[in-house]
Amino acid sequence: MTFHKVAIIGLGLLGGSTGLAVQAYLPGVATTGWDADDATRVRAAERGLVGQVFDDPAAAVAGADLVILCVPVGAMSAAAAAIAPGLADGVIVSDVGSSKQTVAKALADALPGVAVIPAHPVAGTERSGPDAGFASLFQKRWCIITPPEGADQAKVAALSAFWEALGARVEVMTAQHHDMVLAVTSHLPHLIAYTIVGTADDLEGVTQSEVIKYSAGGFRDFTRIAASDPTMWRDVFLSNKDAVLEMLQRFTEDLTALQRSIRLGDGDALYRHFARTRAIRRSIIEEGQDDARPDFGRSDHSG
Numbered sequence: 390m391t392f393h394k395v396a397i398i399g400l401g402l403l404g405g406s407t408g409l410a411v412q413a414y415l416p417g418v419a420t421t422g423w424d425a426d427d428a429t430r431v432r433a434a435e436r437g438l439v440g441q442v443f444d445d446p447a448a449a450v451a452g453a454d455l456v457i458l459c460v461p462v463g464a465m466s467a468a469a470a471a472i473a474p475g476l477a478d479g480v481i482v483s484d485v486g487s488s489k490q491t492v493a494k495a496l497a498d499a500l501p502g503v504a505v506i507p508a509h510p511v512a513g514t515e516r517s518g519p520d521a522g523f524a525s526l527f528q529k530r531w532c533i534i535t536p537p538e539g540a541d542q543a544k545v546a547a548l549s550a551f552w553e554a555l556g557a558r559v560e561v562m563t564a565q566h567h568d569m570v571l572a573v574t575s576h577l578p579h580l581i582a583y584t585i586v587g588t589a590d591d592l593e594g595v596t597q598s599e600v601i602k603y604s605a606g607g608f609r610d611f612t613r614i615a616a617s618d619p620t621m622w623r624d625v626f627l628s629n630k631d632a633v634l635e636m637l638q639r640f641t642e643d644l645t646a647l648q649r650s651i652r653l654g655d656g657d658a659l660y661r662h663f664a665r666t667r668a669i670r671r672s673i674i675e676e677g678q679d680d681a682r683p684d685f686g687r688s689d690h691s692g
Contacts, residue, residue, distance in 0.1 A: 390547040392418055396453035398446060398468050400424040400433040401618075402513060403485045404459030405522025408439040410555040413524040423449035424519075425460075425468075432519040447475030455551065458484040458496075463624035465492050469499035476503060481544050483508045487571060487621075488629035489535045489564035497537070504541060506548050508534045509567065510557055511575070517618040528556035535564040572632035577640060579622055580633065582614035 395411055397404045400422050411420050422439035423446045424430050434442040443449035450456050450472045460468045465484060476482070481504045486492045489507050496505045512530035514521065532552040536545045549559045562570075589608065626633055650658040 390543050392455045394419040394453045396450040396456045397422040397439055397459055399459035400429055400438050400519050402517050402521040405438040405519050406526035409522055409524035415554050421449045429519045446471040450475045452477055454480055456482045461621045461624040462486040462488055462492050462628045466495040466499050469496050481506055485510055487625045489567045491628040493564050504544055506536050515613050515616040530557050532557040532559050533567050534561045535567050568629050568632045572636040576633050577636045579614055582611040585611050586615040
């Protein structure tokens with residue numbers, strides 16, 4: 390099973406990158422798209438993010454054999470309802486959302502009888518909007534596919550092959566397992582980054598100019614994460630709240646233990662913890678998921 394026409398609903402960073410990647414790596418596949426924002430549709434057409442940008446979501450998906458919803462997870466249900474009248478028989482509807490259980494339910498409820506196979510390309514930047522997309526975003530990144538129970542294996546295989554063609558490595562798992570893993574690896578780090586940057590901004594004894602002036606090292610990298618799209622991340626935390634709250638409780642307990650070690654002057658406990666986390670960093674580099682060069686591969690003048 391191969392795809393001949395892919396429709397992309399939502400033309401921001403992930404949607405735009407998907408459209409550009411299809412054109413770059415699957416040149417025989419036609420692409421169409423739609424976005425709820427008028428200005429985004431205009432800019433998407435100017436950049437050529439997809440072959441044709443439509444003003445109507447149902448028209449955008451007409452004749453497509455794969456539809457990918459690239460909207461915030463809180464908007465999935467509304468987007469699915471909007472495209473429903475135009476869906477062709479046999480179409481696969483997928484998405485790129487960062488939480489999977491709530492998205493799977495929302496899409497299944499909105500599109501009864503349609504083959505819904507959720508997915509999550511674990512790739513992105515802190516930028517958003519139609520100017521943020523680029524074709525190589527998914528190269529050597531993971532795409533997690535979470536098919537529902539009883540899904541057509543030929544369609545799962547076709548979706549896997551699609552993402553592999555765009556440069557991604559594919560993993561298949563349950564939606565529940567995905568949400569727990571991403572709560573640790575993505576959602577909690579973002580929540581911590583938003584908190585730390587907000588705390589620094591709130592401190593009365595440190596002026597904002599000093600925070601910006603001295604933001605070398607760790608704080609600067611937290612600000613990069615904390616610059617991510619606020620609408621998307623609001624929806625992620627609300628949609629994956631059970632897993633996030635469980636991981637946040639674990640983190641709070643670990644943070645309390647570190648706090649106690651510092652208070653008691655237990656240098657051995659601190660060293661053991663830091664040595665263990667350093668090894669995790671090395672493993673991430675060995676997996677090719679980050680750059681081993683000093684300062685994350687930045688040049689001296691980069692931000």
